[in-house]
Amino acid sequence: MSSNRGVAYIEPGVVEVQEIDYPTFELRDGPGVHPDNVGRKLPHAAILKVVTTNICGSDQHMVRGRTTAPPNLVLGHEITGEVVETGPDVEFIKVGDLVSVPFNISCGRCRNCKERKTGICLNVNPDRPGSAYGYVDMGGWVGGQAEYALVPYADWNLLRFPDKDQAMEKILDLTMLSDIFPTGYHGAVTAGTRVGSTVYIAGAGPVGLAAAASAQLLGAAVVIVGDLNADRLAQARSFGCETVDVSQGDPRDQIEQILGVPEVDCAVDAVGFEARGHGADAAREAPATVLNSLMDITAAGGALGIPGLYVTGDPGGVDEAAKVGSLSLNLGTGWAKSLSFTTGQCPVMKYNRDLMMAILNDKVQIAQAVGATPISLDDAPQAYRDFDSGVARKYVIDPNGMLNGAAG
Numbered sequence: 344m345s346s347n348r349g350v351a352y353i354e355p356g357v358v359e360v361q362e363i364d365y366p367t368f369e370l371r372d373g374p375g376v377h378p379d380n381v382g383r384k385l386p387h388a389a390i391l392k393v394v395t396t397n398i399c400g401s402d403q404h405m406v407r408g409r410t411t412a413p414p415n416l417v418l419g420h421e422i423t424g425e426v427v428e429t430g431p432d433v434e435f436i437k438v439g440d441l442v443s444v445p446f447n448i449s450c451g452r453c454r455n456c457k458e459r460k461t462g463i464c465l466n467v468n469p470d471r472p473g474s475a476y477g478y479v480d481m482g483g484w485v486g487g488q489a490e491y492a493l494v495p496y497a498d499w500n501l502l503r504f505p506d507k508d509q510a511m512e513k514i515l516d517l518t519m520l521s522d523i524f525p526t527g528y529h530g531a532v533t534a535g536t537r538v539g540s541t542v543y544i545a546g547a548g549p550v551g552l553a554a555a556a557s558a559q560l561l562g563a564a565v566v567i568v569g570d571l572n573a574d575r576l577a578q579a580r581s582f583g584c585e586t587v588d589v590s591q592g593d594p595r596d597q598i599e600q601i602l603g604v605p606e607v608d609c610a611v612d613a614v615g616f617e618a619r620g621h622g623a624d625a626a627r628e629a630p631a632t633v634l635n636s637l638m639d640i641t642a643a644g645g646a647l648g649i650p651g652l653y654v655t656g657d658p659g660g661v662d663e664a665a666k667v668g669s670l671s672l673n674l675g676t677g678w679a680k681s682l683s684f685t686t687g688q689c690p691v692m693k694y695n696r697d698l699m700m701a702i703l704n705d706k707v708q709i710a711q712a713v714g715a716t717p718i719s720l721d722d723a724p725q726a727y728r729d730f731d732s733g734v735a736r737k738y739v740i741d742p743n744g745m746l747n748g749a750a751g
Contacts, residue, residue, distance in 0.1 A: 349489030
């Protein structure tokens with residue numbers, strides 16, 4: 344059997360690179376695996392040699408100890424790889440294909456999958472609809488921050504790049520197709536972004552920056568990004584966004600200085616449940632801040648796209664309500680203004696092929712926008728620490744040394 348190594352969560356603030364099992368066509372018991380998934384046969388799966396796998400802000404929530412993730416859970420749901428083996432039921436995906444893996448695991452057979460709601464597949468997670476690799480309470484599918492990874496329902500899930508050489512030239516852009524580019528795009532789309540829109544995006548982390556680039560791609564007239572972190576705000580300005588420093592106060596006043604009015608057409612929450620206050624409260628965690636702020640600054644009849652992560656279990660929540668995902672929302676404002684809300688996992692397969700074509704045809708430079716930074720597998724623990732400190736980078740792990748000095 345071949346060897347394999349992966350990045351595992353150990354305890355709050357600690358990850359390490361471990362020897363892990365090489366994938367097989369059966370889901371075995373391990374950290375976080377749901378008992379009903381143990382022994383699940385996977386003749387429809389493919390084994391990938393991982394080309395790139397990215398550190399995500401959602402991973403960071405677990406590493407901070409803000410979820411119920413168990414020790415030794417192998418992390419990583421953003422995966423791009425080369426197929427090295429297929430199960431006997433795989434018909435169309437072939438060994439040697441270079442592919443993007445949607446972070447949502449979906450079967451392609453259930454009602455939700457057939458309605459393109461692949462973020463809430465009914466068949467892959469015994470606990471509830473929806474699943475992902477290497478993530479707490481998502482069924483126990485092994486993460487992809489590793490040398491090799493397994494993808495079930497390969498013919499359905501995998502997006503094959505049409506030209507391997509071209510794809511490797513753009514691999515730092517294409518690696519974003521597994522999650523943050525479709526997720527940011529989903530936030531912009533569900534917020535109603537269109538030609539001429541004014542858009543406010545809360546959060547200048549990688550998903551927020553991807554949402555900003557997506558809003559530009561969709562034709563927004565003005566894209567404003569708000570954050571507390573000066574380096575991340577500078578990154579947003581580097582590709583043409585206006586910025587708001589929410590440590591200086593309510594974004595409403597700063598938006599008025601930019602637009603001449605204190606409201607935007609569309610708003611995106613790319614922060615999630617670890618939000619902090621604004622102005623004098625910027626040092627204090629206040630998980631409902633962003634959602635309440637967006638309801639305030641979005642024009643009547645507008646919409647909020649909410650790709651930022653909210654959880655049902657947060658051991659580090661600021662109060663008992665927050666620990667179970669219950670927040671004090673000013674829903675009356677949203678109701679009075681007839682605002683629409685879209686939450687939940689992005690259905691990656693709804694967007695990833697179109698976004699792939701935009702990348703391959705030079706319509707967007709997403710790696711540059713999000714600060715893509717290649718690292719080795721052994722550098723991952725330090726990268727987690729650096730990412731947690733707020734650096735304006737999107738770390739792209741190269742576990743098998745296949746990037747050949749690629750740079751964002």
